Amino acid sequence: MANASTLEYKDCVRDATVESFSMLCGMEITLEGVGTERSASESSIVAVISILGDVEWSVIVNLPKESADAIAPKFAGFEIPFDSEDMGDAVGELCNIVAGAVKAKLDGLGKRAEISLPSVMRGSSVQVLSYKGLPIAIFNFASECGSFAIEVVGSPDVVPTKKVV
Amino acid sequence: MNIRALVIDDSKIMRKMVMRSLTQTKLAEFEFDEAGDGVEGLEAFHPKKTDMIFVDWNMPNMTGIDFCRNLRTTQKRHVPIVMITTESTMGKIEEALDDVGVDSYVVKPFTPDKLKQKLEPLFEKLAESQKGGFFSKLASA
Numbered sequence: 537m538a539n540a541s542t543l544e545y546k547d548c549v550r551d552a553t554v555e556s557f558s559m560l561c562g563m564e565i566t567l568e569g570v571g572t573e574r575s576a577s578e579s580s581i582v583a584v585i586s587i588l589g590d591v592e593w594s595v596i597v598n599l600p601k602e603s604a605d606a607i608a609p610k611f612a613g614f615e616i617p618f619d620s621e622d623m624g625d626a627v628g629e630l631c632n633i634v635a636g637a638v639k640a641k642l643d644g645l646g647k648r649a650e651i652s653l654p655s656v657m658r659g660s661s662v663q664v665l666s667y668k669g670l671p672i673a674i675f676n677f678a679s680e681c682g683s684f685a686i687e688v689v690g691s692p693d694v695v696p697t698k699k700v701v
Numbered sequence: 702m703n704i705r706a707l708v709i710d711d712s713k714i715m716r717k718m719v720m721r722s723l724t725q726t727k728l729a730e731f732e733f734d735e736a737g738d739g740v741e742g743l744e745a746f747h748p749k750k751t752d753m754i755f756v757d758w759n760m761p762n763m764t765g766i767d768f769c770r771n772l773r774t775t776q777k778r779h780v781p782i783v784m785i786t787t788e789s790t791m792g793k794i795e796e797a798l799d800d801v802g803v804d805s806y807v808v809k810p811f812t813p814d815k816l817k818q819k820l821e822p823l824f825e826k827l828a829e830s831q832k833g834g835f836f837s838k839l840a841s842a
Contacts, residue, residue: 559810612714613721622714629712632759633809636787643790651787653711653759 552637553686561610565679572672581658583631589649593690597631603682628654702828704729705750709742710757719755726817728824739763758786769801
């Protein structure tokens with residue numbers, strides 16, 4: 537079986553995110569770039585899902601507070617306080633849907649995998665620390681509701697391939 | 702048509718979205734019961750009053766698939782089940798529809814229009830069964 541190219545993996549994540557936000561929140565988002573440096577945020581909420589099988593990835597949705605405050609009501613249909621349990625629920629489900637869409641696109645590339653339930657964390661200066669030696673790709677998106685990032689940590693095929701040190 | 706629907710999803714936000722979207726389809730006048738996983742779903746299910754079930758796949762304690770298997774083996778009356786989930790591969794869809802007896806399958810995310818399009822055939826059959834058609838024949842088989 538031919539291996540998917542790193543460009544195809546990158547397209548999986550980009551397209552899954554764009555389509556999910558469009559359908560779920562009625563939002564147009566644009567990929568501004570893919571890098572390896574995480575930008576600091578005073579307050580943010582982070583959701584993580586594992587995708588395990590032919591690829592081994594952690595898919596992380598990282599929303600600064602301002603973006604979460606604007607995006608969550610579009611998804612939920614009502615205002616959600618940042619510090620509430622509902623916000624955790626909303627971001628966890630958002631991550632679930634993005635990861636599900638990524639999984640579906642990986643399936644189209646012949647890569648089979650299962651996804652976990654999401655874990656959600658919220659706080660000030662939240663820093664996601666990845667296991668040393670694993671490649672990381674941070675997809676930075678912009679939207680009318682603010683910027684956010686989708687991070688993929690894991691298999692060597694994810695681009696770019698700067699390893700966490 | 703009045704429908705008492707049981708909505709099962711571990712996300713309260715998603716349950717609200719499903720209920721809101723169903724109401725917007727105007728396929729029926731809905732009354733809703735909710736549950737947060739398959740175990741709660743079995744407790745919330747009413748053998749005589751629940752008309753339709755909308756269930757997620759990946760949930761803690763008991764998955765949607767296991768809930769469906771359990772219900773189909775313990776209940777004689779065929780209650781229509783719609784799976785609403787991020788699982789979208791053919792293998793999963795076949796497992797739900799063919800192996801477990803799910804009646805319809807909707808992939809998240811969805812719009813109310815897409816939901817309506819997917820559910821219209823099922824509601825037509827349900828309306829017919831309430832006049833003594835498809836599902837009542839299954840129930841008595």
